[in-house]
Amino acid sequence: MLYPVYVNKGDDEHAHGAEIPDFPGCFSAADQWQELPGKIQEAIELYCEDEDMELPSPSSLDDLVNHPDYQGGLWMMVDIDVNRLKTRSVRLNVCLPEGLLRRIDEEARSRHMSRSAFLAMTARKELEAR
Missing domain, CATH: 1.10.1220 (Arc Repressor Mutant)
Structure with missing residues (x-):
């Protein structure tokens, strides 16, 4: 399932930071762009672990792109394997x-x-x- 992810671009001293708005408080980071999707998948898996929750539907990127909390960074759509999310213990x-x-x-x-x-x-x- 494709989820929008907000990314603060890193530099030589800082990793790229990723925030997943549909999972409040869920963050990830990676030094290389190609590492981000895997790190984001892992972060969401840990976020859902042991939680009795319904998985949120992905937000519309159109609704998020002008949100004041998400300015100055980049957006990417990440395909999250929801079958790997363990929401019931x-x-x-x-x-x-x-x-x-x-x-x-x-x-x-x-x-x-x-x-x-x-x-x-x-x-x-x-x-x-x-």
Whole structure:
């Protein structure tokens, strides 16, 4: 599904910053233009993780282009794979060694993520690597 993304163009010292208006508070960044779509997909996946929410319909670019909050940057349309968005969680009970759980929590905290989001991200990466 094509979503409009507002981009503040980077320079030699700053990454390109992306804001996705249909997902309030969802941001991403990349040093290279070609990296932006993948980084935006990942940001939206993390945004939706563990959220009981309906996916928003994409806003019209015509409605956004003159919005005062989005001036001075660029617009791009990004094809978001909504099938990869996990908006409903299933509660489960698992047993983990205490030391491992402590390390998981520390790493999740350092990434500003919940334990569940970190475990899901890690499991997804492992499964995709196969």
